[in-house]
Amino acid sequence: MKLSTDALLIGIAVLLAGNVQAASPYAGKTKAAAVCAQCHGMRMPATEAPFPFLGGRDVQYLRLALRQYRDKTRLSPIMNNIAGSLSDRDIDDITAYYSGLKP
Numbered sequence: 001m002k003l004s005t006d007a008l009l010i011g012i013a014v015l016l017a018g019n020v021q022a023a024s025p026y027a028g029k030t031k032a033a034a035v036c037a038q039c040h041g042m043r044m045p046a047t048e049a050p051f052p053f054l055g056g057r058d059v060q061y062l063r064l065a066l067r068q069y070r071d072k073t074r075l076s077p078i079m080n081n082i083a084g085s086l087s088d089r090d091i092d093d094i095t096a097y098y099s100g101l102k103p
């Protein structure tokens with residue numbers, strides 16, 4: 001009994017640790033809806049969005065673009081401001097959401 005309880009706790013710990021690491025498209029969706037959607041839209045194709053659409057695009061590309069905006073190695077007055085307030089976690093979550101969108 002003691003052994004199986006330990007095994008269960010280890011299992012839960014591993015699961016939780018995994019959650020901390022992995023980007024969450026669900027959290028990303030909430031963040032995207034709050035911040036990005038007004039310009040980039042939420043669906044694909046984002047015909048309502050006036051700016052480059054992000055849905056279905058390569059996750060590495062999107063991550064890189066956001067880090068560059070945040071570091072100001074890629075310049076855009078709008079995106080430098082917005083990306084400046086994103087954590088690595090936010091970037092991973094949001095890009096996981098957008099890259100996973102299907103037409």
Ligand code: HEC
Pocket residue numbers: 032035036037038039040051052054062065066075076078079082086094
């Ligand atoms: C106020 C409007 C606005 C908001 C809000 C906004 N963006 Fe942008 N975004 C832009 C504009 C304009 C560009 C094009 C900038 C440029 O020329 O580099 C852009 C470009 C981008 C690009 C690069 C696209 C490409 O094709 O290279 C990414 C990635 C991006 N935004 C992600 C986001 C994310 C994620 C959010 C939410 C956290 C967000 N944006 C919020 C206006 C916005």
